Amino acid sequence: MTEAKINKSYRDIKQIVLDRIRTRVWPPDSIMPSEVALVEEFSSTRTTVNRALRELADEGFLERRRKAGTRVLEAPLRHAKFSIPVTRDEVTGAGATYRYALIGAEVIEAPEWLMARLNLKGAQQVLHVRCMHYSDNAAFQFEERWIVIATVPSVVEATFVDMGPNEWLIREVPVTDIELSFMATCADDSLAAFLETSVGTPLFTAERITWLQDAPVTLARMHFAAGYRMTTRL
Amino acid sequence: MTEAKINKSYRDIKQIVLDRIRTRVWPPDSIMPSEVALVEEFSSTRTTVNRALRELADEGFLERRRKAGTRVLEAPLRHAKFSIPVTRDEVTGAGATYRYALIGAEVIEAPEWLMARLNLKGAQQVLHVRCMHYSDNAAFQFEERWIVIATVPSVVEATFVDMGPNEWLIREVPVTDIELSFMATCADDSLAAFLETSVGTPLFTAERITWLQDAPVTLARMHFAAGYRMTTRL
DNA sequence: TAGTGGTCTAGACCACCCG
DNA sequence: GGGTGGTCTAGACCACTAT
Numbered sequence A, B: 001m002t003e004a005k006i007n008k009s010y011r012d013i014k015q016i017v018l019d020r021i022r023t024r025v026w027p028p029d030s031i032m033p034s035e036v037a038l039v040e041e042f043s044s045t046r047t048t049v050n051r052a053l054r055e056l057a058d059e060g061f062l063e064r065r066r067k068a069g070t071r072v073l074e075a076p077l078r079h080a081k082f083s084i085p086v087t088r089d090e091v092t093g094a095g096a097t098y099r100y101a102l103i104g105a106e107v108i109e110a111p112e113w114l115m116a117r118l119n120l121k122g123a124q125q126v127l128h129v130r131c132m133h134y135s136d137n138a139a140f141q142f143e144e145r146w147i148v149i150a151t152v153p154s155v156v157e158a159t160f161v162d163m164g165p166n167e168w169l170i171r172e173v174p175v176t177d178i179e180l181s182f183m184a185t186c187a188d189d190s191l192a193a194f195l196e197t198s199v200g201t202p203l204f205t206a207e208r209i210t211w212l213q214d215a216p217v218t219l220a221r222m223h224f225a226a227g228y229r230m231t232t233r234l
Numbered sequence C: 001t002a003g004t005g006g007t008c009t010a011g012a013c014c015a016c017c018c019g
Numbered sequence D: 001g002g003g004t005g006g007t008c009t010a011g012a013c014c015a016c017t018a019t
Helices: A008-020 A034-044 A046-058 A087-093 A112-118 A155-158 A165-172 A189-194 B010-022 B033-043 B046-058 B088-095 B112-118 B153-157 B163-173 B189-194
Strands: A062-065 A068-072 A079-083 A098-109 A126-133 A138-148 A177-186 A202-212 A215-222 A229-233 B061-066 B069-073 B080-084 B098-109 B125-135 B138-148 B178-187 B202-212 B215-223 B227-233
Touching: A008 A034, A008 A046, A008 A062, A034 A046, A046 A062, A087 A098, A087 A126, A087 A138, A098 A202, A112 B112, A138 A165, A138 A189, A155 A165, A165 A215, A189 B189, A202 A229, A202 B202, B010 B033, B010 B046, B033 B178, B046 B061, B088 B125, B088 B138, B138 B189, B153 B163, B153 B202, B163 B215, B202 B227
Parallel strands: none
Antiparallel strands: A062 A068, A079 B080, A098 A126, A126 A138, A138 A215, A177 A202, A177 B202, A177 B227, A202 A215, A202 B178, A229 B178, B061 B069, B098 B125, B125 B138, B138 B215, B178 B202, B202 B215
């Protein structure tokens, strides 16, 4: 009386396997049946069963190793997927009106801490840009960014008056690697003023470093207005 | 003089396609060649080409629609993947010694705000647990958690002396849905004391709500020690 | 060394949806 | 209507690794 006979698609198989994991038919840390066995049970093929199991492994439910078999993982370390959108899209996507404002842009010598973060060697010129993003005319995000001129020479011609540096970079510079960090920071005088809050307020901050091959492109700090939550469902 | 002839694997094809996207051979917003065309170029099969393109679509580089074809996306809204590990593993994985300490656990009536967050109806009993996680004997994380007793009746027998509530729940209760939020909070007297910092310090905080089907299981707030950064590479 | 997953081939049918 | 992607079948060879 196998529960599944008509089921053939990889989605069906995924669901059945997931149910068996949840109901402890295949308990955590145990080895579940091999692909060949499941092919037999579901009257399917290895291609299809493999796709189901591979996706479940990608999603963090299973661990697969040749010869060792497929192990059910203890903790579903389900990957949180944050799609870090362009700020404009994040605001308009919420049904609000987006407004951008450039605060300032200037070429400077890269400070010590930046050279360390970006692994820069020798003296380097960077373009330091500060700007604001508004949602329905309320402060939404203060963005501070350093762009490595050696990597993006054409950036010196950009004005960033109509378009934020992120949108400009996305259009102009391909990126191969991204390092993303989230943290809590403290509003200083400047941040408090721009984000329309009081000094000392905790702010949710994202920092993103992007690379083109081995060349650092930019480091961006995005300080969100007080009370911001970054939320996702898995 | 096609650059690729020996290449056959889906990984090779992924890399080639990615390069062409980055070098603007197939510019953003354009329609790239169909699977059949690529099968011809790479002397491959649809199964293989399809896997390459499907994965690139999953990773946010492409948008695929029947009949319309495969479109190169403007902004690589590459998904940030955070594997939210068990705190114990996060600490030991960093090479530090992990220590757990229960602060207190008591059954209470669910307060208003909690009922709203969990979509609870009517009076509900919840187990309120507070505990600390240490890394090399330094405060690492203060955890505050509310567990819905109606959903997890056996929780009243747990002591949480040797094991944190998260680890206990992972072993005992399957979960179908997770809502995860990140935010910045302000250290109050209690938090400052437990996390060995001063009142008013900004703290990185994660909030996780888990569900079993439609039944809320738990809401957890994890306050990290000052200076904590959550980092990922994409 | 043998079992298990990783991947590819060759072909097929179908669902969707743009023109 | 017809082109495109979505998926399945049936079979094969190979890479890795536990035993």
